[in-house]
Amino acid sequence: MDILKRENESDKFTKIETESTTIPTGSGRPDSLVRRMKDSFKQSNLHVISEDLENSEQTEQEKIQWKLASQPYQKVLSQRHLTMIAIGGTLGTGLFIGLGYSLASGPAALLIGFLLVGTSMFCVVQSAAELSCQFPVSGSYATHVSRFIDESIGFTVATNYALAWLISFPSELIGCSLTISYWNQTVNPAVWVAIFYVFIMVLNLFGVRGFAETEFALSIIKVIAIFIFIIIGIVLIAGGGPNSTGYIGTKYWHDPGAFAKPVFKNLCNTFVSAAFSFGGSELVLLTSTESKNISAISRAAKGTFWRIAIFYITTVVIIGCLVPYNDSRLLSGSTSEDISASPFVIALSNTGSMGQKVSNFMNVVILVAVVSVCNSCVYASSRLIQALGASGQLPSICSYMDRKGRPLVGIGISGAFGLLGFLVASKKEDEVFTWLFALCSISSFFTWFCICMSQVRFRMALKAQGRSKDEIAYKSMLGIYGGILGCILNALLVAGEIYVSAAPVGSPSSAEAFFEYCLSIPIMIVVYVAxxxxxxxxxxxxxxxxxxxxxxxxxxxxxxxxxxxxEAEKQHIASKPFYYKIYRFWC
Structure with missing residues (x-):
């Protein structure tokens, strides 16, 4: 399709949607607040676009891509929103508590595992950023898989990825209630689930701006907390702090050691925890259709490098120096949100007399982190559901968008899953969520693999069709080699996870233990074949x-x-000092 035709088509669709989203004001007088709120929930006239497309000469797949690119999301996200979402948006219990389960495999195994998964994650985000900047469509990388690999694989990726977010929502709500229960155990935890459930759902009804402003504030708190811990950790390692026993350094790397035995199996055991900690790092790319400027997406994606290097790798090194891997408290937490199992709490209490103050501080940070992840769960799942509905892969009602750009049906489905949070009042709650998470346990690696493969296929298509790489809006910092490396690493991570699931550390092999971590494999096969x-x-x-x-x-x-x-941008950067050039390369 030539450039002129694409420009005319784009103008036409923009005009239709602009006209369709105008809210009538009756006799010319401003409507009341109630009336405007009521009208804002009415459906955008997407059927006008659909009818226009039906009469065009485009192929069926081109029509689907136009629909996905023309969804009436509000473009309100600025650079500051995207930067903080990319840096701290999904810092949650995976890092603050789940890290302890990986540390039990040894500090060196923990570091290597996080380096492998972190490198994979950086490749994934760069690959996804290249595609999202080039094709800012509803559903982002989840729908790119259908475009560049295969529609059935794309459906499998999108549904599993949406399911992961949907299941995480009630789990994180339970995390909120248990975190509050640390201070007050007299109130039924179901009450706290209800309060946070209503708060998160109302927040998402404020639209993308409500999500973005909340994430901006919560991410700042999480980032500050990590920096505080890093500074205190360095001081404690060097022998400072109250009641210090002297210089620690790499003491625990020698005694009890860097690796727990068996070494390779324990290394593989860190992959799941690392994936859980890094999971959601790609969330910022889902915002491409709601960003004011596409270039903001590319700059936010670059920030992922600093998030991995500072917030994960640096933290992992410090934790490994402050907590021995054989500390019984690492695996003693009764739940995944129990701060007694947090290596942050253990690290600070091991070398000082801060005690209760440390626990209270970390509990506040964990509560902030869990609320942030709850917010992200509803945002991500609702956008993915809307994209699947718009592309015809789910019932058309799922594509419902109101005049304020809110995917109301997607939000409603997410809210329905959130009601599972009231299982906190059941004695079978742990068992239920263990098997719910088993439905999408290993699918994160598969999703990341497909994102990287999509970027590789995009580059291969450019070459096969005689197109220049100069057409690419944002080129991955790692080029096509980043996509290839991401595919290889994620394939190895899947293999390692299957191995450790079949032969668990410290316990006999069993079908139950295997499917607890790998049930998503047969589920994905069934979805794909269906x-x-x-x-x-x-x-x-x-x-x-x-x-x-x-x-x-x-x-x-x-x-x-x-x-x-x-070219103008290159000349502008070239005219700046050396330090600015370095800054723009990495940020």
Missing amino acids: HRIYRRDWKNWYIKKSDIDLDTGCSVENLELFKAQK
Whole structure:
């Protein structure tokens, strides 16, 4: 499709949607607040776009991509929102508490595991950023898989990824209630679940701005808390602090040691915890359709490097120096939100007399982190559900968007899953959530693999169709090699996880233990085959490079203007001091 045609199509769709979202004011007088609120929940007239597309000469897949690129989300997210979401948006219990379960494998195993998963995550975010900047569509990387690999694989990725967020929501609500119960155990935890449930749902009804402003504030708190811990940790390692026993250094790396035995199996055991800690780092790329400027997405993606290097790797090193891996408290927590198992609490209480103050401080941080993740769960799952509805892979009602750009049906489905949080009052709560998480346990690695593969396929399609890399709005810092490396690492991580699930550390092999971590594998196979049967397509197992659509919904509409803008930007950066050039390369 030539550039002129794409520009005209884009203008046409923009005009239709602008007209369709105008709220009538009756006799010319401003409507009341109640009336405007009521009207804002009415559906955007997306059927106008759909009817226009039906009469066009585009292929079925091109029509789907136009729909995904033309969803009426409000573009209100600025650079500050995206930067904080990228840096601290999903810092949660995986880091603050779950880290303890990995540390029990040894500080060196913990560090290597986090380095492997962190490198994989950086490749994933860079690959996803390249695709999201080039094709800012509803559902982002989840729908890119359908475009660049195969529709059935894309459906499998999107549904499993949405399910992971949907299941996490009630789990994190329970985390909120248990965190509050640390201070007050006289109140039924179901009461706290109800309070936080209502708060999160109302927050998401404020639209993307409510989500973004809340995440901005909560992320700042989490980032400050991590910096405080890093500074205190360095002081304690050097022998400072109250009641210090002297210089610690790498003492615990020698006694009890750097690795718990068996070494390789314990190393593989760190992958799940690391994936849980890093999980959601790619969330910022889902915001591409709601960002004021696409370039803000690329800069936020670069911030992932600092998040991995500072907040995860540095923290892991400090924790490994302050807490021996054989400390019984690491695995003593009765729940995944029990701060008694937090290596942060253990580290600070081991070398000083801070005691209760440390626990109270960490409990506040953990509560902030859990509320933040709850917010992200509803945001991410609702956008993915809306994208699946808009692309025809779920019932069309799921694509419902109101005039304020809120995917109300998606939010409603997320809210329905959130009601599972009231299982906190049941004695079977742990067992239920163990198997709920088993449904999507290993799917994170599969999702990350497919994101990287999509970027590789995008680059291969450019070459096969004789297109220049100069057309790419944002080039991954690692190029196509980052996508390839991400595919290899995630394949190895899946293999390691299957191995340790089949032969668990310190316990005999069992079918129950295996499926607790790998149930998502047969689930994904069933979803994939079922979608194939629904499509009735057994001939085309993947999209050929020559058939991949590189134009529909592309953010680069005028190639010559785009090149001129990129050249002007390069000249601007070149005119700046050396330190600014380094800053812009990494930020």
